[in-house]
Amino acid sequence: MTLPTIPPLLDAPADLPAALARAIDNKTKPLGSLGRLETLARQVGMIQQTTKPALREPAILVFAGDHGVVAEGVSAYPQDVTWQMVENFLAGGAAINVFAAQNGYALRVVDAGVAHDFGPRPGLEDRKVAMGTRNFAHEAAMTPDQCLQALRHGMDLVDALPGNVVGFGEMGIGNTTAAAALMHKLTGIPVAQCVGAGTGLTADGIRRKQQVIEAAVALHAGAAAPLEVLATFGGCEIAMMTGAMLRAAERRMVLLIDGFIVTSALLVAARLQPAILGYCVFAHCSGEHGHRQMLDALDARPLLDLGLRLGEGTGSALALPLLQAAVNFLNRMATFESAQVSEQSA
Numbered sequence: 125m126t127l128p129t130i131p132p133l134l135d136a137p138a139d140l141p142a143a144l145a146r147a148i149d150n151k152t153k154p155l156g157s158l159g160r161l162e163t164l165a166r167q168v169g170m171i172q173q174t175t176k177p178a179l180r181e182p183a184i185l186v187f188a189g190d191h192g193v194v195a196e197g198v199s200a201y202p203q204d205v206t207w208q209m210v211e212n213f214l215a216g217g218a219a220i221n222v223f224a225a226q227n228g229y230a231l232r233v234v235d236a237g238v239a240h241d242f243g244p245r246p247g248l249e250d251r252k253v254a255m256g257t258r259n260f261a262h263e264a265a266m267t268p269d270q271c272l273q274a275l276r277h278g279m280d281l282v283d284a285l286p287g288n289v290v291g292f293g294e295m296g297i298g299n300t301t302a303a304a305a306l307m308h309k310l311t312g313i314p315v316a317q318c319v320g321a322g323t324g325l326t327a328d329g330i331r332r333k334q335q336v337i338e339a340a341v342a343l344h345a346g347a348a349a350p351l352e353v354l355a356t357f358g359g360c361e362i363a364m365m366t367g368a369m370l371r372a373a374e375r376r377m378v379l380l381i382d383g384f385i386v387t388s389a390l391l392v393a394a395r396l397q398p399a400i401l402g403y404c405v406f407a408h409c410s411g412e413h414g415h416r417q418m419l420d421a422l423d424a425r426p427l428l429d430l431g432l433r434l435g436e437g438t439g440s441a442l443a444l445p446l447l448q449a450a451v452n453f454l455n456r457m458a459t460f461e462s463a464q465v466s467e468q469s470a
């Protein structure tokens with residue numbers, strides 16, 4: 125399987141950065157006064173290679189998967205919550221349903237590897253790679269083939285999207301343990317700084333989670349290449365997100381990155397194709413302990429800091445209106461000339 129190749133953002137026409145800067149600076153506002161929205165407008169312009177970008181049919185993809193490592197007691201909730209929450213997504217009752225509906229975004233729910241037989245289930249995208257991963261405290265979470273299958277499904281899912289904006293979300297009891305292990309392996313940051321409470325572990329629980337990861341890292345000391353690390357410690361939903369992200373950037377879509385687990389999938393993608401980072405909008409800094417440092421390791425600046433630690437793509441959904449505002453001001457605001465407003469005097 126060949127993985128997507130992502131063009132560096134600066135491969136855009138040479139005069140585009142200056143044209144975008146001019147378009148933004150000519151709007152009726154003091155220079156730079158729309159702050160981060162100006163950065164966003166420039167970024168979307170560079171991604172779409174135009175001074176008149178447009179966001180079309182944004183979709184949020186929620187990838188669900190289970191994790192064998194939950195047998196080590198690393199989550200505050202039972203594994204069944206994963207499939208139960210998938211049912212909740214399909215019934216429209218979860219936070220992500222509310223936030224996606226509020227903003228009119230399409231929501232797609234993907235079974236990447238939930239340890240539950242849903243049967244034929246309208247509305248559920250069946251991409252099940254396994255009935256949950258294996259327990260990485262004892263063996264690799266996925267076989268290399270399962271990992272490749274997950275990457276491939278992710279790419280195919282993005283190929284089927286009609287729009288040019290994709291928000292990422294996930295659901296999987298135990299997946300902060302997988303994400304913390306990925307973070308440690310791919311950044312070298314000590315495990316203690318990568319682990320957090322997830323769904324709500326106590327201080328004792330967090331210590332145990334740290335020990336489980338440290339022992340597993342020692343067991344799988346040979347895993348080093350990004351895809352090997354992903355197969356060893358990741359999850360079906362994480363690998364599927366990595367594949368989807370790579371394809372989305374290859375297609376020059378805007379990627380909305382959610383919290384700790386989504387960012388860990390991006391970390392894998394960025395180790396494979398660093399240029400992917402130019403296509404990413406970092407929606408928020410999660411309340412999960414390691415997220416700030418994971419974002420720093422990617423040199424990423426999140427838009428929101430609301431203390432969210434839910435996942436599901438909730439941060440992605442909440443950041444979309446800001447992205448829309450950035451594109452709208454670029455397209456719709458008057459210029460000093462058109463509105464006959466005097467420009468800066470000194």
Ligand SMILES: O=C(O)c1ccc[n+]([C@@H]2O[C@H](COP(=O)([O-])O)[C@@H](O)[C@H]2O)c1
Pocket residue numbers: 198199200201294295296297298299300301321322323324382383384385386410411412415432433434435436
């Ligand atoms: O997005 C985040 O930053 C985030 C932080 C903590 C927990 N979560 C969600 O909680 C679940 C994983 O937590 P845990 O404790 O079971 O590893 C999973 O379904 C995630 O969507 C998500």
Ligand SMILES: Cc1cc2nc[nH]c2cc1C
Pocket residue numbers: 201205209294295296323434435436
């Ligand atoms: C109830 C619940 C909802 C979630 N949504 C994402 N992760 C979750 C974890 C739990 C426990």
